Amino acid sequence: MTFVTLSPAVEAALIDNRPVVALESTIITHGMPYPQNLEMARQVEAEIRAHGAEPATVAVIDGVLHAGLTDDQLVALAQARDVAKLSRADLAVAMATGQTGATTVAATMIAAALAGIRVFATGGIGGVHKGAEQTFDISADLQELAQTPVTVVAAGAKAILDIPKTLEVLETLGVPVIAYGQDALPAFWSRDAGLKAPLRMDDPAAIARAHFMRGALCLPGGQLVANPIPAEAEIPRSTMEPLIARANAEAEAQGIAGKAVTPFLLSRLFELTDGASLTANIALVLNNARLGAQIAREMVTLTR
Ligand code: PSU
Numbered sequence: 417m418t419f420v421t422l423s424p425a426v427e428a429a430l431i432d433n434r435p436v437v438a439l440e441s442t443i444i445t446h447g448m449p450y451p452q453n454l455e456m457a458r459q460v461e462a463e464i465r466a467h468g469a470e471p472a473t474v475a476v477i478d479g480v481l482h483a484g485l486t487d488d489q490l491v492a493l494a495q496a497r498d499v500a501k502l503s504r505a506d507l508a509v510a511m512a513t514g515q516t517g518a519t520t521v522a523a524t525m526i527a528a529a530l531a532g533i534r535v536f537a538t539g540g541i542g543g544v545h546k547g548a549e550q551t552f553d554i555s556a557d558l559q560e561l562a563q564t565p566v567t568v569v570a571a572g573a574k575a576i577l578d579i580p581k582t583l584e585v586l587e588t589l590g591v592p593v594i595a596y597g598q599d600a601l602p603a604f605w606s607r608d609a610g611l612k613a614p615l616r617m618d619d620p621a622a623i624a625r626a627h628f629m630r631g632a633l634c635l636p637g638g639q640l641v642a643n644p645i646p647a648e649a650e651i652p653r654s655t656m657e658p659l660i661a662r663a664n665a666e667a668e669a670q671g672i673a674g675k676a677v678t679p680f681l682l683s684r685l686f687e688l689t690d691g692a693s694l695t696a697n698i699a700l701v702l703n704n705a706r707l708g709a710q711i712a713r714e715m716v717t718l719t720r
């Protein structure tokens with residue numbers, strides 16, 4: 417018995433060993449405003465199909481964990497207000513009680529692994545928040561990368577996080593952090609976090625081989641591929657840093673905590689950049705979808 421309900425297209429692709437790329441839904445419900453969130457969700461799915469893979473957007477709808485949504489389901493999620501944000505801790509409760517909720521990186525990885533989907537593309541992962549030495553706010557996404565065998569393509573850790581601490585935790589957890597095509601660690605809206613990435617790979621086929629090599633070595637967990645935002649869509653770090661500092665200070669002053677922190681910061685930065693942060697966010701997600709599709713195609717080749 418499987419606890420993930422596959423769309424007919426996702427099921428057919430998996431049965432035929434064709435490439436599939438998982439997508440999360442928290443980016444739709446909590447990461448971007450309507451209607452840009454819906455446009456982004458549709459565009460990302462189209463981009464994955466255009467690059468030879470089948471998209472599998474993950475969400476819990478009326479207690480059912482889905483991989484592969486209909487357009488009506490995407491519309492409903494994009495318009496929904498007060499939808500639950502489901503991470504590892506929340507998934508089973510939401511399913512047992514018939515809730516509807518969007519899956520974070522952690523919960524999407526869980527669903528992907530259950531379904532047999534090896535690659536997942538998104539914008540940014542959760543990480544260690546600034547001030548974590550006081551708040552202990554460390555995303556469950558990091559633990560998930562350490563235990564669930566999915567290769568996650570993201571644009572690096574978001575600059576709203578404490579990036580050096582996030583890297584330290586990932587190292588402790590044994591998660592490979594791989595910059596794609598450059599030495600520098602990308603920082604979401606900017607191509608360079610000002611830090612060297614622990615690992616670098618330039619070839620989707622090699623990333624696919626490394627994924628299977630981890631399994632062969634009996635190492636649990638996945639890989640984080642940090643794909644830099646396209647140069648033409650980048651917002652310089654020097655532009656973002658003061659705005660991030662301001663948004664973080666506001667979050668602290670308003671007592672924003674826990675799950676609400678990331679959505680608060682993203683929506684404040686949207687306002688503080690007059691929407692430019694959102695335009696960049698959409699460009700980097702599309703870029704990650706393309707690389708995710710390439711890696712998924714290479715993985716399928718290796719298993720034929
Ligand atoms: N980064 C974004 N947009 C998002 C998120 C991250 O640019 O919407 C979401 C992802 O779903 C990620 C989650 O898994 O935020 C992390 O939340 P937390 O820090 O509460 O674990």
Ligand code: MN
Pocket residue numbers: 553554555556674675677
């Ligand atoms: Mn958190």
